Amino acid sequence: MNVAITGTGFMGAVHAEALKRLPGVELVGIQGSTPDKARAAAERLEIPRAYDLWEALVADDEIDAVHITTPNRLHYSQAMDAMRSGKHVMCEKPLAMNAAETRELADLAMEKGLVAGVNYNTRFYPLSIEAKERVARGDIGQVHSIVGSYQQDWLLLDTDYNWRVLAEEQGALRAVSDIGTHWIDLIQFITGEKIVQVFADLKTVHETRKRPQGEVETFSGKLGGVEATESVPITTDDMGCLTFRFASGARGMLFASQVTPGKKNCFRYEISGSKACLEFDSENPNQIAIGSRVEANAILLKDPSLNSEAAQRFTDYPGGHAEGYPDSFKMCFRAFYDCIAAGDQGTRDFATFEDGHRELEICEAVVKSAADGRWVDV
Numbered sequence: 001m002n003v004a005i006t007g008t009g010f011m012g013a014v015h016a017e018a019l020k021r022l023p024g025v026e027l028v029g030i031q032g033s034t035p036d037k038a039r040a041a042a043e044r045l046e047i048p049r050a051y052d053l054w055e056a057l058v059a060d061d062e063i064d065a066v067h068i069t070t071p072n073r074l075h076y077s078q079a080m081d082a083m084r085s086g087k088h089v090m091c092e093k094p095l096a097m098n099a100a101e102t103r104e105l106a107d108l109a110m111e112k113g114l115v116a117g118v119n120y121n122t123r124f125y126p127l128s129i130e131a132k133e134r135v136a137r138g139d140i141g142q143v144h145s146i147v148g149s150y151q152q153d154w155l156l157l158d159t160d161y162n163w164r165v166l167a168e169e170q171g172a173l174r175a176v177s178d179i180g181t182h183w184i185d186l187i188q189f190i191t192g193e194k195i196v197q198v199f200a201d202l203k204t205v206h207e208t209r210k211r212p213q214g215e216v217e218t219f220s221g222k223l224g225g226v227e228a229t230e231s232v233p234i235t236t237d238d239m240g241c242l243t244f245r246f247a248s249g250a251r252g253m254l255f256a257s258q259v260t261p262g263k264k265n266c267f268r269y270e271i272s273g274s275k276a277c278l279e280f281d282s283e284n285p286n287q288i289a290i291g292s293r294v295e296a297n298a299i300l301l302k303d304p305s306l307n308s309e310a311a312q313r314f315t316d317y318p319g320g321h322a323e324g325y326p327d328s329f330k331m332c333f334r335a336f337y338d339c340i341a342a343g344d345q346g347t348r349d350f351a352t353f354e355d356g357h358r359e360l361e362i363c364e365a366v367v368k369s370a371a372d373g374r375w376v377d378v
């Protein structure tokens with residue numbers, strides 16, 4: 001498989017590194033917002049081709065699949081272009097700006113018979129797969145509740161800035177959509193539960209932020225060095241409190257925040273059922289706690305010899321050898337390219353465009369609920 005990446009920022013580099021660690025996949029080219037950026041990234045990441053223009057990438061017949069790592073407002077048009085030229089697509093989340101766009105994307109992927117994934121990489125911590133297996137085989141019993149959080153601190157100050165804070169670049173929602181949707185995707189993936197109603201309370205802590213002159217790539221603002229800024233009004237949420245009802249009758253709660261001091265990139269969940277509770281913290285991703293009423297609580301480690309065959313497929317190191325965030329990208333892409341190699345047969349463990357569409361439907365219900373102050377059906 002010959003692969004090209006669009007976007008040269010935080011995710012562009014993460015995708016490049018993960019692809020280089022994946023046998024059977026050749027990272028051939030990269031394209032950025034300017035020809036200079038593409039060339040600099042190609043040199044830095046040792047990628048053979050730098051495309052001056054997006055159109056040149058799309059026209060390259062040697063490319064089989066495109067990874068989209070640009071700001072959200074570009075995802076729809078880029079994914080459409082790539083699929084129209086017959087390329088498989090792995091797109092960063094959220095899949096697009098609204099559910100009308102994601103519906104079209106999912107339909108086109110189906111019509112063209114292309115493999116189209118959304119990079120909800122948190123599914124691919126080995127213990128996420130293990131949790132899914134254990135829920136499926138009944139270890140948790142009937143699921144009663146799923147609660148948790150996704151928190152970061154890199155947008156805590158009003159001087160913290162990135163394209164994401166603007167609704168026209170990110171979409172109407174930010175903390176909830178940027179990081180909350182990872183959690184929403186993950187817990188539904190693990191449990192098979194489906195969110196059918198939401199009640200949301202959103203808060204924008206900084207209604208204006210100080211925008212530095214020039215581009216600020218993700219997390220790079222924390223390193224300082226900015227001098228000239230201008231004030232910009234902000235409408236996207238810095239944090240959101242969400243309550244869910246699942247189709248089964250189970251209940252859920254999520255707190256998503258990008259302004260929690262000390263939380264760098266921390267998601268947690270507790271999946272509680274009639275028999276046991278599974279508890280995970282991404283800042284300690286090589287273990288999962290199993291809570292019990294009738295036995296001693298236990299800690300299960302990421303260790304292929306103790307984990308299911310399904311988890312083993314996405315584990316490359318023995319117990320005691322940590323696997324974490326960068327590995328989850330490699331494993332997500334393994335699932336994606338295995339699916340292409342198998343002629344799109346077998347299970348699709350990665351999030352599909354249909355899953356990406358569902359996430360946008362949930363986001364739109366969240367916006368409506370917060371505006372109207374009531375439960376909204378998804």
Ligand SMILES: NC(=O)c1ccc[n+]([C@@H]2O[C@H](COP(=O)([O-])OP(=O)(O)OC[C@H]3O[C@@H](n4cnc5c(N)ncnc54)[C@H](O)[C@@H]3O)[C@@H](O)[C@H]2O)c1
Binds near residue numbers: 007012217
């Ligand atoms: N899965 C994850 O864990 C994860 C983490 C961070 C970001 N993301 C997603 O990845 C995407 C990119 O986010 P990021 O954090 O890398 O942002 P970033 O700002 O660090 O990088 C975006 C890059 O896109 C480039 N770009 C802008 N316009 C372009 C164009 N027309 N053509 C090509 N390149 C263009 C910019 O120059 C920049 O280099 C977003 O959709 C975001 O939601 C996912």
